[in-house]
Amino acid sequence: MKPTQFINQLESNFTDILDIGFIVNGEIKGYQHKSDLDPEDVEGLVMRLYFLGMDPNKQIKFFINQYAENRFLYYIKISDEVWLFVLSDNNNFAKLHFFIQYLLSDIDATFEDDEHEEQPLTEEQEKMESAKRIQNLLFPSMSKLLEPFSDAYFYYEPKDVVGGDFYWGKTTKEHQWIIIGDCTGHSVEGALGSVSVMSILNQVFEHDMSPHLLIKALHKGLNDIQEQDLTQGYGIGCEIMVIKYHKKSHTVEYSSNGLSMYLMRDGITKYKTKSSSFAPEGVLKYIRSRKIKLEPNDAIFTCSDGLPDQIGKNGRKLKVKGMLAPIKEHKEVSKKTIEDAFMKWKGNAPQTDDVIFLYLKA
Known part of the structure; x- marks a missing residue:
């Protein structure tokens, strides 16, 4: 596996990664800079810590160093010649560490030099990468959004380099x-x-509004920037789940125009919402917000239709029943439940839609 392939695997599963790269035989390779820090300063510190980690008397395999306020560097030894470094605003690297161990156990860990073999990007690929950079600029830090919850899991995987599923x-x-x-x-x-x-959400958001009013404001904004009439099925269509979590009372206030909410409390309760894909004005006229008071051990789950609609190697869709099966079996969600069920069902079949899902526990 080439370094860029390895990095792409990590970035698609951990959205809080800022800077990332490899040190191969004392040289930085595949460095991707996304943070607001000076890249030369980052590279200088990376190399100084690398040489400390190479001390043969200490036999270090991985370590974490605080670079600045809310900026943490994680190092792991991939082989005798290769180290990986990650800069993040989240100092909890446990999931990242175990995911790397999982990748290394499942692949040939011989890293080749990209510089001589990697083909230049085509014009289409360059456009896709540009679109990805623009989209990523608007994505928030999901790790910060999940901080108030005792347990949480978020998964995002577009069908292509970029896609229509998003988070905010x-x-x-x-x-x-x-x-x-x-x-x-x-x-x-x-x-x-x-x-x-x-972009519209950033413009119309007000901290004291209800979730359904945010959805209405969003669709008004979409109508304002389009000449087409959305009631005729043209233009930008969007189904969203808006969650407003009251931190002190552990109450979830939510509204949606098409995505379902699942409550896990002694079983699974599904709260279905009406889709606005074909008749947005009719749905939005009657849309309201609902509240769920989360008790200890309660959790909620929501996803886009790409998860249940994934077609497996048998040619059939996963469906809601297959999606919820691991939750019922394990009585909870972890990184290894729904994601594993999705990947097992998918097998070698191509991903058929963008996928995003969210699990939150009070």
Whole structure:
């Protein structure tokens, strides 16, 4: 596996990664800089710590160093010649560490030099990468949004490099806002829709509004920027789940125009919502917010339709029943339940839609 392939695997599963790269035989390779820090300063510190970690008397395999306020560097030894470094705003690297161990146990860990063998990007690939950079600029730090919860898991995987599924959020003194959404289309088409939606959300959001009013404001904003009439099925379509979490009371206030909410409390209760894909004005006229008071051990779960609609190697869809089976079996969600069920069902079959899902426990 080439270094870039390894990095892509990590970035698609851990959205709080800022800078990342390899040190191969004393040289930085595949460095990807996303943080607001000076890249030369980061590289200098990376190399100084690398040489400390290479001390043969200490036999270090991995370590964590605080670089600045809310900036942490994680190192892990991949082989005698290769180290991986990750800069993140989250100092909890446990999941990342075990995921790397999982990758290394499942692949040939011989790393080849990309510089001589990697083919230049085609014009289409360059456009896709540009779209990804723009979309990522609007994505919030999901690790920060999940901080108020005792347990949480978030999964995001577009069908292509970019897609129509997206996430958005805001933190206020009393509330945590988290949104997942599904815009019409895949690839660049879907990404353009998601960028438009996230931009409008930033404009119309008010901290004291109810979730259903945010959805209404979003759709008004979409109508305002489009000449087409959305009631005729044209333009940017978007189904979203808006969650407003009251931190003190552990109450979830939510609203949606098409995505379902699942409550896990002595079983699973599904709260279905009406989709606005074909008749948005009729749905939005009657849309309301609901509240769920989360008791100890209660959790909620929501996802886009890409998860149950994934077609497996047998040619059939996973469906809601297959999606919820691991929750019923394990009585809870962890990184190894729904994601594993999705990957097992998918097998070698291509991913058929963008996938995003969210699990939150008070």
